Amino acid sequence: MADSTDQPLVEFGNVSYSVPNASAPIISNLNLQVRLGETLVLLGESGCGKTTTLKLVNRLYTPSSGEVLVEGKSTRDWDVIALRRRIGYVIQEGGLFPHFTIARNVGLVPSLSGWEEQKTNKRVTELLEIVGLDPNRFAERYPRELSGGQRQRVGVARALAADPALLLLDEPFGALDPLTRASLQKEFAGLTKRLQKTAILVTHDVREALLLGDRIALMHAGEIVLLETPKGFLASQNTKVRGYLETLE
Amino acid sequence: MNFWHFLQANWPELLTLIRQHIVLVIASIAIAVFIGVPTGILLTRYRHARNPVLGIANIMQTIPSLALFGFLIPLPFIGGIGTRTALVALVLYSLLPIIRNTVTGVLGVDPNVREAAVAMGMTDGQVLRQVELPLAMGVIVTGVRVATVIAVGVTTIAAAVGAGGLGVYIFRGLRQYDNNLLLAGALAAALLALIADFLLGLVEQQFSFEGKRNRVTSVQRVLLVIIGVVVVAGVVFGLRSRPTNQTASSENRVVIASKDFTESIILAEIAAQMLEARGVAVERRFELGGNLPHEALLSGTADLYPEYTGTAYTAILQHTPIGDPHKVFAEVKQEYGAKFNLEISQPLGFENTFAILIRGNDARRLKLRTISDAVSQAPKWRAGLGQDFMSRADGFPGFSKAYGLRFLEVREMDLSLTYIALSSKQVDLIAGNSTEGRIATLDLFQLEDDRHYFPPYEAVYIFRKAALTPALNEMLSKLSNAITTDEMRRLNYEVDGNKRGVKDVVKEWLAKK
Numbered sequence: 115m116a117d118s119t120d121q122p123l124v125e126f127g128n129v130s131y132s133v134p135n136a137s138a139p140i141i142s143n144l145n146l147q148v149r150l151g152e153t154l155v156l157l158g159e160s161g162c163g164k165t166t167t168l169k170l171v172n173r174l175y176t177p178s179s180g181e182v183l184v185e186g187k188s189t190r191d192w193d194v195i196a197l198r199r200r201i202g203y204v205i206q207e208g209g210l211f212p213h214f215t216i217a218r219n220v221g222l223v224p225s226l227s228g229w230e231e232q233k234t235n236k237r238v239t240e241l242l243e244i245v246g247l248d249p250n251r252f253a254e255r256y257p258r259e260l261s262g263g264q265r266q267r268v269g270v271a272r273a274l275a276a277d278p279a280l281l282l283l284d285e286p287f288g289a290l291d292p293l294t295r296a297s298l299q300k301e302f303a304g305l306t307k308r309l310q311k312t313a314i315l316v317t318h319d320v321r322e323a324l325l326l327g328d329r330i331a332l333m334h335a336g337e338i339v340l341l342e343t344p345k346g347f348l349a350s351q352n353t354k355v356r357g358y359l360e361t362l363e
Numbered sequence: 364m365n366f367w368h369f370l371q372a373n374w375p376e377l378l379t380l381i382r383q384h385i386v387l388v389i390a391s392i393a394i395a396v397f398i399g400v401p402t403g404i405l406l407t408r409y410r411h412a413r414n415p416v417l418g419i420a421n422i423m424q425t426i427p428s429l430a431l432f433g434f435l436i437p438l439p440f441i442g443g444i445g446t447r448t449a450l451v452a453l454v455l456y457s458l459l460p461i462i463r464n465t466v467t468g469v470l471g472v473d474p475n476v477r478e479a480a481v482a483m484g485m486t487d488g489q490v491l492r493q494v495e496l497p498l499a500m501g502v503i504v505t506g507v508r509v510a511t512v513i514a515v516g517v518t519t520i521a522a523a524v525g526a527g528g529l530g531v532y533i534f535r536g537l538r539q540y541d542n543n544l545l546l547a548g549a550l551a552a553a554l555l556a557l558i559a560d561f562l563l564g565l566v567e568q569q570f571s572f573e574g575k576r577n578r579v580t581s582v583q584r585v586l587l588v589i590i591g592v593v594v595v596a597g598v599v600f601g602l603r604s605r606p607t608n609q610t611a612s613s614e615n616r617v618v619i620a621s622k623d624f625t626e627s628i629i630l631a632e633i634a635a636q637m638l639e640a641r642g643v644a645v646e647r648r649f650e651l652g653g654n655l656p657h658e659a660l661l662s663g664t665a666d667l668y669p670e671y672t673g674t675a676y677t678a679i680l681q682h683t684p685i686g687d688p689h690k691v692f693a694e695v696k697q698e699y700g701a702k703f704n705l706e707i708s709q710p711l712g713f714e715n716t717f718a719i720l721i722r723g724n725d726a727r728r729l730k731l732r733t734i735s736d737a738v739s740q741a742p743k744w745r746a747g748l749g750q751d752f753m754s755r756a757d758g759f760p761g762f763s764k765a766y767g768l769r770f771l772e773v774r775e776m777d778l779s780l781t782y783i784a785l786s787s788k789q790v791d792l793i794a795g796n797s798t799e800g801r802i803a804t805l806d807l808f809q810l811e812d813d814r815h816y817f818p819p820y821e822a823v824y825i826f827r828k829a830a831l832t833p834a835l836n837e838m839l840s841k842l843s844n845a846i847t848t849d850e851m852r853r854l855n856y857e858v859d860g861n862k863r864g865v866k867d868v869v870k871e872w873l874a875k876k
Contacts, residue, residue, distance in 0.1 A: 172482055199484035209479030212572040213497045223483055258572065272483075282482075 121186065122147035123280055123312045124171055129180035131166055139178070140166050141336045150279075153306055153313040155327035157320060157358075163336040164316045168282050171314065172201045184280070199223055202281040202311075206288045208269025210257040216242070216268055217253040223276040241271040246301065263294035270302070274309070281306070281313040287322065299325055320358040324348070332358075369543035381551055383527035387446065388514045388559070391453035396507060399458050403465025403503075404491065413466065420459040428452060428520040432780070449518070449526035456517050457510035464506025468499030501570035508563035515556040519548070522750070523777035529555075531775060534750045617830060620656040620665035621649040624779070625858050625865075626715060626798055626851065627656075630669035632869045634824060634838060640873075641834040657825075660705055666830035671715055673820035675699065675707075678755060688714075688819035699825065706831065708824040709843035713851045716820045717752065717762075718797040718809045722785060726808035733813040734766055737792070746770045747790035749778030759794070765816045782807070798848060800856030822846070845876070 126146040132139035141163045148154045156164035169175045170182050173189045181188045189197060210219050217238050218225075224234040242249040245267040257265055266286060273281055286302075287295045303326050306313050317323055323330045324344045332340040332347075332354060340352050347355060370377065406413045426434075435448045472495050480494045496503075522530030532548030617638055621631035628649050635645045648665055657679060659665035675695045676682050680702075685691060696707045719734050731737050752758040753775045762768070774790060781793040786805040795802065802809060824839060850872075857868040 174478065174482060195484050195486060197484075198482055201482075203479065203482040205475060205479060205482075207475070209475045211476060211480070211494060211498075226484060226489065256572070 121150070122183075123150050123185060124148040124314070125183040125186075126167075126170075127181045127183065129170065129177045129182055131163075131170060131175060132178050139336055141170070141177075144180070144336075144338060146331065146338060146341070148312060148314060150312055151310055152328040153303075153315060153326055155323040155330045156314065156316045156333055157318070157323045157327075157330055158333035159318060162333040164333050165284055166336075167333070168284055168314060168316050171280075171282055172198050172203060199227055199276060200278050200280070202273030202276075202278040204269045204273045204281065204283040204286045206285045207262065208257070208265040208272075210265055210268060210272070212257050215254050215256060216247075216260070217249075219257070219268060220271045220275055222272060227276060237275060238271075241274055242268075244274070244305070245271045247271070262290055263298060266290060266298060270305075274311075279312055281311050283313060283315040285316055285318070288317070288319075302326065320362065366543055366546060370547065373547070377532070377547055377551065380527060380529050380531055380548075381555070384515070384518055384529045384552070384555060387449055387453060387518045387521060387526060387528055388511060388555070391450050391514055391518075392457055392507065392511050394450065395454045395457035395461050395510060398454070399461030399506075400465050400503065402458075403462045404469065404496075406462065406466050407469045407495075417459070417463060417466070420462055423455045424459045428456070428517050429523055429777070431455065432520065432523055432777075446526045449521035449528075453514050453517060453521070457514050460506040460509040460513070461503070462506075464502050464509075465499065468502030468506075469495045471502060472498045497570075498572070501567055501572075504563060504567045504570060508560060508567065511559045511563060512556045515552060515559060519552055522775070523780065527775075531750065534777075535754050616644040616646060617667065617832075617835065618646045618648055618659075618665045620659050620668040622656055622668070624796075625800070625855055626796070627669050628865055629851075629854050629858065629869060630711070630822065630824075631667075632865050633842070633873065634667060634669070636866075636869055636873055637838045637841070638834055641837070643832070643834050660825060660827055661703060663827065663829075667824055667826035667835075669711075669822060670825045671820040671822055672707075672710070673716070673818045675825070677818065684761070684818035686815055686818060688821060691819050692821065692823075700828075704828055706826050706828050708826070708839045710821040710823055711842055712844040712846045713798065713822055713848040714820050715796050715798045715822060715851070716812075716817045717758075718795045718799065718802065719812070720782075720785060720793050720795045720802065720807045720809055721791065722788075723806035723808045725791070726810075731808075731810065733811040734768075734816075735813050737810055738766055738768055741768050741770050741792070744770055744791035745772040745774065745789075746792045746794075747774050747776055747781040747784045748794050749781060750775055751778060752794045762794075762816055765814060798851040798855055800852055800854075800859040803852065803856060804860040822851075 124147070126144045129141060129144045130139050131141040144167065146154075146167075156167055158164045166175060170177055170189070171184065173182075173192070173194050176190065181190070183189075184192065184197065184201075211222075214222070217235070220241055221234040221238045224237055225231075229237070238253065239249045242252060247264060247267055252260070252264070252268075257268070260268065266289075269286065273283075287298055290298065299322060305311075315322075315326060324347070327344055329341060329343055330347045331338045332342075332352075334354060339354060340347070340350060342350060348359065350356075402416065406416055431452045432448060435451055469491075476494065476498070477490065480490045485493065518528050519530035519533050521528050522534050529548045529552045532544045533552070536542065536545030536548060619631050619635050619638075621627040631647070631649055635647055638645050648659065656665060656668040657670075660668065672688070672691050672695050673684065676691050677684050680695065680698055682694070692707070692710065699705045699707055719737075721731065721737065725731065729740060731740070748759055753773075759773070763770075770792070776784065778795070781790070782795060782799065782801045782805060784790045785793045785807060795807070797809065801807070824842075826835070854868060854872060857863050858865055
């Protein structure tokens with residue numbers, strides 16, 4: 115792990131990604147640095163390439179050209195299993211395993227990595243407390259017995275299990291009702307600061323971007339059109355940005 | 364005998380058949396799961412192989428089961444007769460639902476869940492074992508459930524290759540016009556299917572991770588069981604009453620029926636062509652199973668079919684067999700007229716009696732000529748006997764007693780398969796038909812019935828009195844004593860041995876006459 119804050123945790127260098135038989139590349143010539151400890155929001159409409167960008171980081175996709183560096187090392191050179199176990203991943207509705215108990219869901223990566231059972235159990239208890247779920251009540255339940263917001267908390271706990279430096283979040287709060295979403299967003303903001311996590315978060319919700327992002331990357335048609343702090347984003351005269359901000363008024 | 368008394372009398376045998384049936388089904392499903400699930404998993408990994416493999420499994424299922432058994436008998440290693448052949452066929456039938464549901468189940472796992480598993484850093488094997496297979500298990504069990512219910516049904520056909528099971532009762536019941544046998548076999552098989560379905564349904568529920576659906580499925584299950592019982596009952600009783608829903612023949616049209624073996628079809632075709640030559644319209648209703656032709660005549664849906672006096676005397680009139688051909692003929696004629704209002708033609712000139720057959724090689728090597736000669740060899744031999752011969756009064760029980768015969772093993776199997784079984788040395792002695800064409804082609808030797816045990820089986824036509832016309836009368840008198848045993852064997856051989864069409868063979872023979 116790099117100890118200098120100048121060294122980006124994730125770096126995209128001229129990255130393009132395309133699939134066969136598609137007219138245009140999904141990502142074209144993307145350059146981006148994600149600094150240690152920051153929360154970077156990828157904001158954009160459906161199909162703009164923000165989720166693809168996220169999946170290039172833990173090599174669910176491999177770049178067609180260019181390099182994605184994680185901790186200074188190209189994802190091509192990482193052992194893909196080791197890379198993924200170092201990165202927390204949260205998706206909509208949590209993507210929990212319906213046949214695992216909550217405890218087994220949360221403890222998945224530690225047990226895959228060969229932790230002792232006792233250590234894993236202790237970690238699971240700790241994590242459920244961190245995300246605000248009573249371990250005694252929830253550990254032995256199944257995902258179907260939980261509400262959407264509770265499942266999402268479990269999804270975050272699972273991503274944090276092996277104490278990764280980096281979290282990837284793909285519209286984690288998208289399926290929740292507005293009240294639950296607002297409270298989870300606030301808790302999440304506090305959590306990442308407290309645990310000093312670096313996070314890349316994908317959303318199409320400009321409120322969420324402004325609330326959670328240290329920086330916001332606005333994406334359109336596979337390119338970053340603007341990369342700004344929330345303050346700079348609000349001040350921008352870019353027509354797309356103005357369009358987003360009008361929805362807030 | 365009513366059904367209850369029948370069950371009391373045959374309980375031990377029925378239990379044995381049920382046990383054989385269950386063993387066959389469980390063994391074949393176990394093998395099919397062992398092959399089918401890994402195959403299905405591979406197909407989810409190699410999508411190019413998916414369609415060809417599923418296509419082959421699909422074709423397997425469309426092969427009629429009796430034909431499949433026929434293909435398997437001459438094959439080395441997997442073929443032969445008995446349990447092994449039945450297992451091979453059952454496994455082939457069970458594979459499709461198991462493979463297909465494994466593929467569907469694994470591919471049907473929520474892509475988000477699969478992606479989460481990959482993104483957590485699971486290897487392909489871990490994704491398969493910890494996520495895909497557990498989540499697909501419900502669908503896979505459904506496939507096993509479907510395969511099991513199918514296998515319970517197909518296993519009834521296994522009786523045709525001597526593997527036992529409830530098919531023994533069903534086949535025998537059809538041939539002997541015996542509702543008790545038929546009902547016992549079919550009901551037991553239907554119950555087995557329902558029980559298997561219910562139990563595997565419970566297993567299936569254990570793999571439901573979505574919840575909230577159990578109540579609905581139990582209501583559906585009750586419905587399914589009711590539907591299943593209705594369907595099974597419908598099939599059983601529909602089979603019995605099939606000929607009655609056809610229209611009766613009108614004056615200048617004759618409906619000719621035959622049984623489901625070559626000689627009966629040839630004799631029926633001879634009558635048909637001779638009548639057609641006289642300008643009579645003929646409707647052919649050939650290859651009816653068991654005693655359906657007799658039933659068709661009784662219900663007026665057919666006018667004429669070829670029969671044997673011995674069969675009429677013992678199987679239909681239920682008399683104890685006797686040896687005097689004239690007496691048999693006279694009594695059949697008299698009783699058929701009185702009981703059924705049916706007429707018997709003059710004998711056609713040949714007998715189709717049981718022929719006790721061995722391989723020609725064995726006959727020459729051991730210098731065997733008569734059945735009595737063979738008694739000393741029998742304890743070293745396996746006998747392959749048709750269901751008919753096994754069960755009827757004048758068949759195996761009386762026959763073995765009359766000659767004091769004891770075999771190393773007696774296998775009950777489909778009659779037409781016994782010839783192949785004998786020539787391929789699966790068995791050493793069979794009870795065939797004396798006019799069977801393959802006796803010559805397979806170099807089989809007929810042992811002489813030196814104690815005159817077998818009753819006379821003279822070929823005749825049986826017809827409805829109402830159907831007698833001048834044309835029919837003329838045809839019957841022309842055919843009186845017109846066909847010798849040798850000629851009948853040759854006709855049978857033309858069809859069975861030379862694989863020629865019945866119509867051509869009969870046309871040629873009539874032209875020569």
